[in-house]
Amino acid sequence: MADSIYDVIVIGLGGMGSSAAMQLALSGLKVLGLEQFEPNHELGSSHGKTRAIRLAYYENPNYVPLLKRAYHLWHDLEWRVGETLLEECGCLSVAYPNHEVIQGIIASSALHSLEVDFLSHEQLAEKYGFLNLPESYVGAYEKLGGYLWVDRCVQAFQKIARNNNADLLFETPVTSIRNVGTDIEVDTPKGKYLARKVVITAGPWAANFLGTSGKCLSLMRQTTHWFMPEKPQDFFRDKVPVFMVADQEGFFYGFPMVDPEGVKIARHYGQVEVHQPSEIMRKILPEDDAALRVFLNRRIPTLAKSHSPLAKTCIYTLSPDRHFLVGPLPENPNIIVGAGFSGHGFKFASVVGEILSQLVCNQPVNLNIEFLNLGRFLNDSDR
Numbered sequence: 017m018a019d020s021i022y023d024v025i026v027i028g029l030g031g032m033g034s035s036a037a038m039q040l041a042l043s044g045l046k047v048l049g050l051e052q053f054e055p056n057h058e059l060g061s062s063h064g065k066t067r068a069i070r071l072a073y074y075e076n077p078n079y080v081p082l083l084k085r086a087y088h089l090w091h092d093l094e095w096r097v098g099e100t101l102l103e104e105c106g107c108l109s110v111a112y113p114n115h116e117v118i119q120g121i122i123a124s125s126a127l128h129s130l131e132v133d134f135l136s137h138e139q140l141a142e143k144y145g146f147l148n149l150p151e152s153y154v155g156a157y158e159k160l161g162g163y164l165w166v167d168r169c170v171q172a173f174q175k176i177a178r179n180n181n182a183d184l185l186f187e188t189p190v191t192s193i194r195n196v197g198t199d200i201e202v203d204t205p206k207g208k209y210l211a212r213k214v215v216i217t218a219g220p221w222a223a224n225f226l227g228t229s230g231k232c233l234s235l236m237r238q239t240t241h242w243f244m245p246e247k248p249q250d251f252f253r254d255k256v257p258v259f260m261v262a263d264q265e266g267f268f269y270g271f272p273m274v275d276p277e278g279v280k281i282a283r284h285y286g287q288v289e290v291h292q293p294s295e296i297m298r299k300i301l302p303e304d305d306a307a308l309r310v311f312l313n314r315r316i317p318t319l320a321k322s323h324s325p326l327a328k329t330c331i332y333t334l335s336p337d338r339h340f341l342v343g344p345l346p347e348n349p350n351i352i353v354g355a356g357f358s359g360h361g362f363k364f365a366s367v368v369g370e371i372l373s374q375l376v377c378n379q380p381v382n383l384n385i386e387f388l389n390l391g392r393f394l395n396d397s398d399r
């Protein structure tokens with residue numbers, strides 16, 4: 017027998033689950049959110065001070081309408097909590113002209129009439145002298161790009177969810193879910209809960225709940241490092257935007273100096289793929305910043321020798337095409353999934369929460385999410 021009955025249970029309260037819990041609670045549903053760890057934990061994917069946000073999405077122009085809605089909902093969240101969560105300090109992308117990043121930004125900005133400044137090598141050197149770039153590189157600058165205060169965003173979603181009567185239980189791992197008639201029973205060491213629908217937003221642990229649809233997911237350890245410049249003012253946000261450099265040795269990105277610990281720099285992807293969160297080394301190793309130091313030596317020499325007082329590990333949950341999995345589970349439409357955010361999902365958390373809530377409530381989703389459907393990786397034999 018279940019201890020309590022809910023309209024919907026959200027499994028996993030990182031960025032996506034907290035946003036979904038908030039939207040579901042705002043819709044007037046009786047919501048239970050279950051999280052295996054304590055609030056503000058750093059074992060998933062939604063921590064580490066900042067996340068980049070941008071509109072002219074090189075990855076696929078289909079994301080642009082989602083991003084427009086995401087921006088609107090981030091500002092709505094700021095209004096609800098009375099805090100600034102999204103800082104529009106600009107975003108600069110740099111690569112050689114035929115690189116998929118530049119070509120993708122051109123395609124997205126043309127299709128959706130977005131304001132992007134394309135910069136020659138000379139213009140880059142004049143405006144962004146902190147970057148030491150080869151002559152073959154060009155840039156794309158988006159004024160509306162910037163960053164989100166990731167930890168505060170998650171806390172804000174949870175605060176508004178609670179204010180709207182959602183029950184959020186931490187240190188409550190879900191051990192199994194099963195159909196009971198038309199409802200779903202969710203088991204935890206603290207008790208059993210029954211709901212008409214379940215939302216799976218379990219990040220790196222999502223595959224545990226997705227059956228065959230979860231087989232396509234893999235995980236990748238990532239580390240982010242803060243470098244303290246000798247002259248911090250040279251990296252303040254009036255001079256340095258969020259930046260991404262598609263370089264020979266990989267894809268690197270960084271933020272202006274907005275943290276007391278320094279300038280946050282990381283490499284996107286570039287690590288081995290594994291399948292279990294338990295395979296992810298949590299400790300920071302001395303060699304973890306080696307690739308970054310090579311990059312800094314070459315491209316940001318003023319940061320190359322600086323001391324790195326802080327580093328964090330984080331996990332990417334990857335789908336094979338690096339696009340998200342959002343929609344009902346093919347074998348059970350009462351289970352709605354937001355997973356596989358592939359290292360670029362946080363900026364969408366506000367709109368993903370709204371979409372997951374609309375799917376739970378059987379409301380129309382007025383945005384194209386077909387390209388994110390869960391069925392795309394299933395063979396006929398899996399269905």
Ligand SMILES: Cc1cc2nc3c(=O)[nH]c(=O)nc-3n(C[C@H](O)[C@H](O)[C@H](O)COP(=O)(O)OP(=O)(O)OC[C@H]3O[C@@H](n4cnc5c(N)ncnc54)[C@H](O)[C@@H]3O)c2cc1C
Pocket residue numbers: 027028029030031032033050051052053059060061062063064066067068069188189190191217218219220221222238239240282330331332354355356357358359360361362363364
């Ligand atoms: C280093 C790094 C940098 C990134 N940079 C950017 C960026 O600049 N811009 C951007 O848009 N995106 C970025 N991303 C990606 C983005 O952060 C993620 O896509 C997003 O945070 C994923 O959120 P999530 O809610 O799916 O997962 P998570 O935040 O991991 O949340 C899942 C939650 O589910 C809980 N859970 C799992 N299993 C259970 C269970 N059985 N019972 C109860 N709870 C459970 C977990 O404990 C966790 O809290 C970055 C990611 C990393 C790692």
